Amino acid sequence: MARSLWTGSLSFGLVNVPVSLVTAVRDLDLHFRQLHEKDGAPIEVQRWCANENHEVAFEEITHGYELDDGDQVIVSDLELQAVEPRRTRTIDIGQFVDLADVDPIYFVHPYFLVPAGEDDGSARAYRLLCEVMSRTERAALGRFVMRAKEYLAIVGERDGALTLTTMRFADEVRDPKDVDAATQKTHKPTRKQLDAAVAVIEELTCEWLPDKHKDRYRARLKHVVDRKRKGKTIKAPANAGQPEPAADLMAALEQTLEELSAGRSGRWSEKRTAETAS
Amino acid sequence: MPRSIWNGTITFGLTVLPIKVHSAVEDHGVHFHQVHAKDGARIKQVRICSKEDKEVPYKQVAKGYEVRGGAYVMLTQDEIDAAAGEQSHLIELEEFVRAEEIDPVVYDHTYYLGAGEDGEDAYRLLHDALARAERVGIGRWTFHNREYLVAVRALDAMLALHTMRFAEELVDADSLDLPAPSRKPTKREVEMAGTLVESLHDGFTPASFHDDYRERVLELIKAKARGEEPDLPEPAEEAGGMDLAAALEASLGTSANGGKGKDTQSGGKRTSPRPRKRTSKAKS
Numbered sequence: 001m002a003r004s005l006w007t008g009s010l011s012f013g014l015v016n017v018p019v020s021l022v023t024a025v026r027d028l029d030l031h032f033r034q035l036h037e038k039d040g041a042p043i044e045v046q047r048w049c050a051n052e053n054h055e056v057a058f059e060e061i062t063h064g065y066e067l068d069d070g071d072q073v074i075v076s077d078l079e080l081q082a083v084e085p086r087r088t089r090t091i092d093i094g095q096f097v098d099l100a101d102v103d104p105i106y107f108v109h110p111y112f113l114v115p116a117g118e119d120d121g122s123a124r125a126y127r128l129l130c131e132v133m134s135r136t137e138r139a140a141l142g143r144f145v146m147r148a149k150e151y152l153a154i155v156g157e158r159d160g161a162l163t164l165t166t167m168r169f170a171d172e173v174r175d176p177k178d179v180d181a182a183t184q185k186t187h188k189p190t191r192k193q194l195d196a197a198v199a200v201i202e203e204l205t206c207e208w209l210p211d212k213h214k215d216r217y218r219a220r221l222k223h224v225v226d227r228k229r230k231g232k233t234i235k236a237p238a239n240a241g242q243p244e245p246a247a248d249l250m251a252a253l254e255q256t257l258e259e260l261s262a263g264r265s266g267r268w269s270e271k272r273t274a275e276t277a278s
Numbered sequence: 279m280p281r282s283i284w285n286g287t288i289t290f291g292l293t294v295l296p297i298k299v300h301s302a303v304e305d306h307g308v309h310f311h312q313v314h315a316k317d318g319a320r321i322k323q324v325r326i327c328s329k330e331d332k333e334v335p336y337k338q339v340a341k342g343y344e345v346r347g348g349a350y351v352m353l354t355q356d357e358i359d360a361a362a363g364e365q366s367h368l369i370e371l372e373e374f375v376r377a378e379e380i381d382p383v384v385y386d387h388t389y390y391l392g393a394g395e396d397g398e399d400a401y402r403l404l405h406d407a408l409a410r411a412e413r414v415g416i417g418r419w420t421f422h423n424r425e426y427l428v429a430v431r432a433l434d435a436m437l438a439l440h441t442m443r444f445a446e447e448l449v450d451a452d453s454l455d456l457p458a459p460s461r462k463p464t465k466r467e468v469e470m471a472g473t474l475v476e477s478l479h480d481g482f483t484p485a486s487f488h489d490d491y492r493e494r495v496l497e498l499i500k501a502k503a504r505g506e507e508p509d510l511p512e513p514a515e516e517a518g519g520m521d522l523a524a525a526l527e528a529s530l531g532t533s534a535n536g537g538k539g540k541d542t543q544s545g546g547k548r549t550s551p552r553p554r555k556r557t558s559k560a561k562s
Binding site for chain 2: 035101138239260
């Protein structure tokens with residue numbers, strides 16, 4: 001099982017459930033090391049003092065904050081620890097919300113909470129929370145501190161386990177007022193266009209099967225590494241062009257529906273190219 | 279809103295929609311530079327060749343993939359970038375799925391989409407159609423030399439795009455090996471816990487939560503800039519074991535007259551409207 005990143009307790013009213021936090025996401029990325037191109041030797045990154053131009057030991061490094069006027073304030077680890085919230089080992093649940101009320105835009109990283117206590121009482125308290133949340137479709141909002149940072153988190157239930165997802169604070173979600181969302185009346189689709197677009201979407205709807213979608217990037221990167229290992233050359237694929245927006249939305253929708261009803265749904269890109277060429 | 283970070287085209291069927299991608303979130307964390315404690319000078323990262331023991335300029339750095347202990351396949355950045363595939367600036371929505379079928383745990387990073395040149399009508403059409411059909415469009419997006427699985431959905435008056443995690447990247451709850459309690463929670467415990475959840479239930483008002491830690495760090499910095507020395511508080515202790523039913527009962531006793539789920543640590547006002555709601559109002 002995954003390594004625990006944090007251990008503490010989930011505090012729910014006066015109930016304390018000892019839990020530890022494990023990540024819910026696996027890192028499957030290919031990792032590369034920096035090499036010196038000339039001799040293929042690994043590169044070691046050293047921390048140097050910009051002033052004295054020599055290497056500095058880790059213990060001699062501290063934190064500098066640059067003020068607006070360019071002056072610098074030095075802050076030590078101890079001082080930073082001093083402003084950490086008092087209850088650093090507790091996930092304090094203050095509120096329950098309807099899951100549907102929390103937009104995923106606030107979610108940062110998903111974790112699982114696993115029971116950390118040896119005693120039967122902890123396991124039962126954990127099970128109780130799972131059961132209640134699954135039954136009510138509610139999730140808990142709470143705060144906790146991990147690695148010297150305070151997080152807002154949402155605790156929920158999935159497949160019989162408690163989940164914790166760290167969240168962004170409201171001021172970290174940008175105000176979309178400058179995004180051109182084409183909300184002017186003049187861009188409002190006609191009923192006929194909207195009906196046709198919904199019909200296209202419904203025709204192209206299938207069941208969500210997460211396993212069906214594979215990480216083609218990772219597969220291609222592995223392939224690139226394998227080819228290089230065998231001494232073959234790597235060619236960058238050609239850059240494809242961009243299709244032009246159709247002048248007549250309704251015509252594009254109607255033709256899509258025609259193609260779909262004739263069972264010729266594959267390779268839209270070729271059809272678009274054929275159209276612009278004709 | 280800063281300018282867009284990517285311009286391209288979304289297609290569904292034969293409909294073509296020029297779009298601009300904007301990041302939907304920004305990091306407000308307090309960032310420090312590493313400095314040398316002795317003289318306050320900045321720390322710089324220096325790349326040293328482990329063979330020659332000499333500094334290596336960035337231009338001479340290649341990427342190595344370890345095939346076995348200490349043996350690397352060496353690639354240039356261009357060769358790695360080739361794995362991105364066609365740099366097509368095109369997001370083709372290949373299929374649509376019902377919004378409620380997607381567990382939000384698959385959503386990774388969020389972006390806002392804006393209409394590109396001459397794309398306004400098609401933008402609004404896709405937005406309104408997704409909202410009415412309660413569907414999410416699924417496609418692939420090549421961004422910064424990497425291909426992502428993405429979901430396009432209606433978010434208030436906008437289109438939003440999420441990069442998605444692949445199924446194999448997600449840890450299965452079954453693999454956690456959760457300990458089974460000797461007996462299930464009693465009916466009474468479930469009822470009491472349900473009542474407690476109900477008493478703490480409230481609407482989600484994101485603006486009522488503040489990053490208190492960030493504010494305290496900034497206060498510390500200000501105090502130090504004025505030449506003040508901070509106090510060091512004592513660490514707190516944790517409570518030990520407990521009687522589940524008794525704790526639930528006691529919690530219900532305290533929450534009955536204690537008001538509904540306040541953000542206890544910030545004491546923030548709950549009157550400010552959601553930023554998303556406010557925006558849609560301003561637009562209409």
